Amino acid sequence: MTRFVAGRIGFYTLIAVLLAFFTIPLLWLATAPFTSDPTYEVRMPDFTSENFQMIIDHPYALWSLVNSLVLAVGTAVLVVVLSALAAYALSRVRLPGRDALLYALLLLSSIITGTAAMVPLFQLAIELGLIDSQTGLILILSGGLLPAAIFMIKDFMDSTPKSYEESARVFGASPLQIVRHVVVPLVRPGLATIAVWTIANVWGNFLMPFLLLSDVEKQPAAVIMYTLYTEGGQANLKVLSTFGLLYSVPVVLMYLFVSKKYGFRFHGGIKR
Amino acid sequence: MAAIELRGLTKVYPGGVKALDSLDLVIPDGEFFALLGPSGCGKTTLLRTLAGLETATGGSVVIGERDVTGIQPGARDVAMVFQDYALFPHMNVTDNIAYPLRIKKVGKAERQRKAAEVGARLGLDQLMDRRPGQLSGGQQQRVALARVMATQAQAFLFDEPLSNLDARLRLEARTFLKKLQRELGVTTVFVTHDQAEALAMADRMAIMEAGHIRQIGTPAEVFQRPANTFVAAFIGSTPMNLLDAAVRGDTLEVAGCKVPVPVSAEGLLTEGERLVYGVRPEYTTYSAEPAEGSLGGRVSIVENLGASHLVTLEVNDVAVQAVVPEGDEPAVGDEGFAAPRRDRALVYRDGELVSA
Numbered sequence: 001m002t003r004f005v006a007g008r009i010g011f012y013t014l015i016a017v018l019l020a021f022f023t024i025p026l027l028w029l030a031t032a033p034f035t036s037d038p039t040y041e042v043r044m045p046d047f048t049s050e051n052f053q054m055i056i057d058h059p060y061a062l063w064s065l066v067n068s069l070v071l072a073v074g075t076a077v078l079v080v081v082l083s084a085l086a087a088y089a090l091s092r093v094r095l096p097g098r099d100a101l102l103y104a105l106l107l108l109s110s111i112i113t114g115t116a117a118m119v120p121l122f123q124l125a126i127e128l129g130l131i132d133s134q135t136g137l138i139l140i141l142s143g144g145l146l147p148a149a150i151f152m153i154k155d156f157m158d159s160t161p162k163s164y165e166e167s168a169r170v171f172g173a174s175p176l177q178i179v180r181h182v183v184v185p186l187v188r189p190g191l192a193t194i195a196v197w198t199i200a201n202v203w204g205n206f207l208m209p210f211l212l213l214s215d216v217e218k219q220p221a222a223v224i225m226y227t228l229y230t231e232g233g234q235a236n237l238k239v240l241s242t243f244g245l246l247y248s249v250p251v252v253l254m255y256l257f258v259s260k261k262y263g264f265r266f267h268g269g270i271k272r
Numbered sequence: 273m274a275a276i277e278l279r280g281l282t283k284v285y286p287g288g289v290k291a292l293d294s295l296d297l298v299i300p301d302g303e304f305f306a307l308l309g310p311s312g313c314g315k316t317t318l319l320r321t322l323a324g325l326e327t328a329t330g331g332s333v334v335i336g337e338r339d340v341t342g343i344q345p346g347a348r349d350v351a352m353v354f355q356d357y358a359l360f361p362h363m364n365v366t367d368n369i370a371y372p373l374r375i376k377k378v379g380k381a382e383r384q385r386k387a388a389e390v391g392a393r394l395g396l397d398q399l400m401d402r403r404p405g406q407l408s409g410g411q412q413q414r415v416a417l418a419r420v421m422a423t424q425a426q427a428f429l430f431d432e433p434l435s436n437l438d439a440r441l442r443l444e445a446r447t448f449l450k451k452l453q454r455e456l457g458v459t460t461v462f463v464t465h466d467q468a469e470a471l472a473m474a475d476r477m478a479i480m481e482a483g484h485i486r487q488i489g490t491p492a493e494v495f496q497r498p499a500n501t502f503v504a505a506f507i508g509s510t511p512m513n514l515l516d517a518a519v520r521g522d523t524l525e526v527a528g529c530k531v532p533v534p535v536s537a538e539g540l541l542t543e544g545e546r547l548v549y550g551v552r553p554e555y556t557t558y559s560a561e562p563a564e565g566s567l568g569g570r571v572s573i574v575e576n577l578g579a580s581h582l583v584t585l586e587v588n589d590v591a592v593q594a595v596v597p598e599g600d601e602p603a604v605g606d607e608g609f610a611a612p613r614r615d616r617a618l619v620y621r622d623g624e625l626v627s628a
Contacts, residue, residue, distance in 0.1 A: 161356065163354040163355070166325050166345075166358070167354055167358035169325065170323050170324070170325070170346065170350065170351065170352045171346060172344075172347065172372070172376065181371075182360060185362040
């Protein structure tokens, strides 16, 4: 009996320590922006708005959030539209070596936005006049995310019955009408998943915009955060914590919204 | 409204499987036509080729005097009901019925008016706002029919229209479909593997086997005079007796007994010839007393069919079946005699019907 109780106590202590490990940084993020003089401790805040005023006065901070939004939404729209069309075609047309092609794309995609391809991508962007351009960055980010998106959405397409489309075909619907009227509504949860996944990916991406955008006015929040230091070169916890909070709120809200509206259905290569 | 004509229609799937082998078929305007056959006989391929969902390898499809062989499904002016009905799950009943009109760019108000009209005709007026998932199988079928009616196509194609319904509902739907087709007068082709369904609903039917049409005819013709042993064995809720026979003068020797040559084959047989003698259990009279030209044996099985019984006699180790009205059924082990009706019995030479 004592051994059992001791075991339980040990178990819950372990869980508590693990939870604290993840909770304390979040608590810090929630309290530090409202504290006049934040340190690395979690303290009871004194509810000052001074830190937020500093962010508003910062020349780039709020704009960088808008830039992040532009990049994330732009990439998401491109990825969702292109992956839906490509996945539909790959799901319905029998091509020799189709699966091999998909897996090869998936493998190579991790290189495109990875460090290995940085120099050639940079060269390519310069040659095409897409350096320091948000359009260029959106194209490159989309290219990196598309293969995985196609792979995920193809699974949704595969599981929708063909008779729906054949029925629409006999009524005279064109392939694009079939996609718009029948396929897209049926795979909407999948498309929502892809959109959220893309936005979260772009929102948190530091390296690509850092390398490809030189104009500070075009930089997204992830890059601007890196510049929030005091004159002495120390991390400015007042601004950093406040900006960090503002940076994370949109993503959390988006998750909650989409999860409530569509529900997430991640099931990678697994058939239902 | 239009007639459908197939000329030498051939479909070969990649890999060399010949699903349709040079079929010729004419379905007159307004006919309710059944394509019947076992699984894999090509009946669904034929229907899908008519719809344009499969492209013909050879031959042509003519609908209403227009050759549509190379034409896209949407431009053929046919409408199809799929086996699973293929109702769009994200649209309500109104939008489902109005979908063909939406493709034809009919205005929204007109679409909804038309959908409501067709829906009301099929008794769907209380269900117009529901999604397909909230409907029973029979209601879903009526929505699929309403959607097809809204197209005002020249011909309707039904793929196994009753197979997704439960047994009880199937009988109701059978009557309903036949009545609806008669009222609309639209040329309709349907596929089924159930011979009772085909016999009950069709004006005429084609029985298919391995990409070939084995017989075309009205249900009565097909039931009474199957053109070959395949059709004879396939049609009928109780299988036809198909027995080896030899010609002996003006009688046939069947299972060691003598039966008269059937009316249909009189004067067409040669002495000593080996044939197959066919008679339906329904056209075979059972009695406990020996009679002229009957097959005598011992009762081995009695199956209850409701208002009648199917009696199996062992005649010299050959099974012969007869349908016996209720009340007259023998007990297992009794001695009995089965007398085929001479005007209904048939003779097959090399699998084909012998007749003038």
